Amino acid sequence: MTPLLLEHLDDFAGLARVRIHTDWTDDEDALADRMAGARVAMSTGFRAPASLLARIAPDVRCITFCGTGAVSFIDLEAARRCGITVCNAVHYGxxxxxxxxxxxxxxxxxxxxxxxxxxxxxxxxxxxxxxxxxxxxxxxxxxxxxxxxxxxxxxxxxxxxxxxxxxxxxxxxxxxxxxxxxxxxxxxxxxxxxxxxxxxxxxxxxxxxxxxxxxxxxxxxxxxxxxxxxxxxxxxxxxxxxxxxxxxxxxxxxxxxxxxxxxxxxxxxxTPHVAWRSDRALRALVEQNVRSATAFLRGKRYQVIV
Missing domain, CATH: 3.40.50.720 (NAD(P)-binding Rossmann-like Domain)
Structure with a gap:
């Protein structure tokens, strides 16, 4: 999804600097380090249990989830307790x-x-x-x-x-x-x-x-x-x-x-959970997540579920 996200970097102009990690990790310490100092985290499917959310909450105030089933990856009740806004994407695929x-x-x-x-x-x-x-x-x-x-x-x-x-x-x-x-x-x-x-x-x-x-x-x-x-x-x-x-x-x-x-x-x-990964669906998914992130940075709401 990185090439598609790069196409949207101009959308963040004047709102935020964008830091992109292209290598995958599910290590909680590594994830916490990567999100340190970030106000918004765009998730491509990492697990966010209550322990991780508590660690990143002082900085991260919004997580945009690249999909519809955020409940399978993010502890939504813990996010609510930590005051972290969670956005998802719908109908993209x-x-x-x-x-x-x-x-x-x-x-x-x-x-x-x-x-x-x-x-x-x-x-x-x-x-x-x-x-x-x-x-x-x-x-x-x-x-x-x-x-x-x-x-x-x-x-x-x-x-x-x-x-x-x-x-x-x-x-x-x-x-x-x-x-x-x-x-x-x-x-x-x-x-x-x-x-x-x-x-x-x-x-x-x-x-x-x-x-x-x-x-x-x-x-x-x-x-x-x-x-x-x-x-x-x-x-x-x-x-x-x-x-x-x-x-x-x-x-x-x-x-x-x-x-x-x-x-x-x-x-x-x-099949290994690939039904949603068409070229058209991925493009729509990135567009919705960028819109959620930029809306939050402007003090607005888009596709907020928590």
Whole structure:
């Protein structure tokens, strides 16, 4: 993201000097040293627990987070106690994540990546594939990304079944989607379940074994939202039964340890949290974070969540 940030240096003219660190570290001492004397810190995903926030609070008064899920990286309650403003970015990658969700569905059905790897390895492997058209896609969450996934899926000829606490009725009608009264109805009634909820105290672990047990044999689960939406261990235990498929772009923890049992599952496709990293999304992400930082320096507010 550094080249994109460099394009915006003039935005800080007369407001602040900009110090950029291009090498990654998650060491708390190093992070505290790097932010010493800074009024605003732009985060590209470092962890900010209460201990780090307390150390930087005398100087840092605002953190801009490069993403939507700040709660996964920053102790927001500790930031509030320390008087540190936290800003995030929204809707910057709706289309990128939605396309990746569809790509994961295609991998589960058409197996392009798997067949490419097998063919490059030698021989002429044979395999059956499946189609998405005519299947029912169940969406858990119907925000910006969920609605974009729905539009793409409808173009593929999929039926739509949607659960959301406050669904957009106009969007449901426009897309010809059916509203599910309960989240359980989506898991029981869809051929493919795709998760698109934001992670917060109300959604952490909201999906448990009883939901995953409702997925019919041959069904598929896709998660490009947050791994923590699913109760710890529940997806692993369901997939070990071997009768469903899953594809995820998110894990808990991240990075996923090399010896994590999820890596050994043949019915699971894993990508390393890259769904949001398109060229267009990265540009929009940097633009929002620069706007948040410069607004704070001017005594204004933009995308403030704490």
């Amino acid at each position: 709706d289309n990128a994540v939605a396309e990746h969700a569809i790509a994961l569905m295609f991998e589960l059905t058409h197996r392009v990546g798997e067949l490419n790897a097998r063919t490059h390895a030698g021989g002429w492997p044979s395999a059956d594939i499946a189609e998405l058209g005519g299947r029912t896609l169940g969406l858990v969450g119907f925000g910006g990304i969920g609605r974009r996934v729905a539009r793409l899926a409808r173009g593929l000829g999929m039926r739509l079944l949607v659960w959301d606490r406050r669904p957009d009725g106009a969007a449901l009608a426009e897309l010809g989607a059916t509203r599910a009264e309960r989240m359980e109805d989506v898991f029981a009634g869809a051929d493919v379940v795709s998760l698109h909820l934001a992670l917060n105290d109300g959604t952490r672990g909201i999906i448990g074994p009883r939901h995953l047990d409702l997925i019919r044999p041959g069904g598929m689960l896709v998660n490009t939202a947050r791994a923590e939406l699913i109760a710890p261990g529940a997806m692993l235990e369901r997939l070990r039964r071997g009768d469903i498929l899953a594809a995820v772009d998110v894990t808990d923890p991240e990075p996923l340890p090399d010896d994590d049992p999820l890596r050994a599952l043949p019915n699971l496709v894993i």
